[in-house]
Amino acid sequence: MAEKGARAARQDSISENLYEVDSADPRSQLVDRSGLKPEEVAQIGRLMKAIAALRETEKAVAEASQRYMRLSAVDMRALHYLIIAKHQGDVVSPGMLAGHLGISAASTTKLLNRLENGGHIVRAVHPLDRRAFAIEVTPETEASAMETVGRQQSRRFFAAARLTHDEREVVIRFLEDMAREMSLTGVDWAGDAHG
Structure with a gap:
């Protein structure tokens, strides 16, 4: 029992230090x-660690919403x-949805069949192209998504609203810079990944 407790303590210690630079890269290889003071590091x-916690929270919300919606x-x-x-007043075709999701036409057809059979979407003749379909979310699914997942996801707005204008600009610059730094564009080992 003591060994199990010690193993759990080591696991907790590693988890706690996962995002501390000195623990992750003790010899400054990465x-x-x-040029930084220890308190800056x-x-x-x-x-x-805060960014990782946000990712974990977003993942938990996404997984809970998928379970709730059964999707x-x-x-x-x-x-x-x-x-x-729908909120923008745009008409969505299967091709538009496939392009957004980055999936094939065949996968899009399967997706639409699944969503239609589940009562989540309706297909109608496209108002501008009679040869195409227009896809729309059902009022019931929209209401359910908005009142659960949408309401939870929208709470991040309040965190941003509590910042001053200048603080938001700093955060925006930081996140855009971090995305550029981490981009997979031109990274050989990433293969076909896009940045």
């Missing part, structure tokens, strides 16, 4: 931090796209 570690991640992305299009 990150040259010679520690603060950056706290920042990385896959792709199904949820499709419905989100359809809801936004």
Whole structure:
């Protein structure tokens, strides 16, 4: 029993230090931090840990919403796209949805069949192209998604609203810079991944 407790304590210690730069890269092989004070390195570690916590929270919300709606991640992305299009007054065709999701026409057909059979979407003749379909989320699915998943996801707006204008600009610059730094564009080992 004591060994099990010690193993759990080691696991907790590793998890706790996962985003601390000194633990992740003790010999500065990945990150040259010679120009930074130890407290700056520690603060950056706290920042990385906060980003990881946000990712974990987003993942938990996404998984809970998929379970609640009884849909896959792709199904949820499709419905989100359809809801936004409806709010903008846009008509969505299967080709538009396939392009957004990055899936083939055959996969899109299977997706639409699944969503239609589940009562989540309706297909109608496209108002501008009689040879195509227009896809729309059903009022019931839209209401359910908006009142559950949408309401939970929208709470991040309040965190952003509590920042000042200048603080938001700093956060925007930081996140855009981090996305550029981490982009897979031109990275050989990533293969066909896009940045």
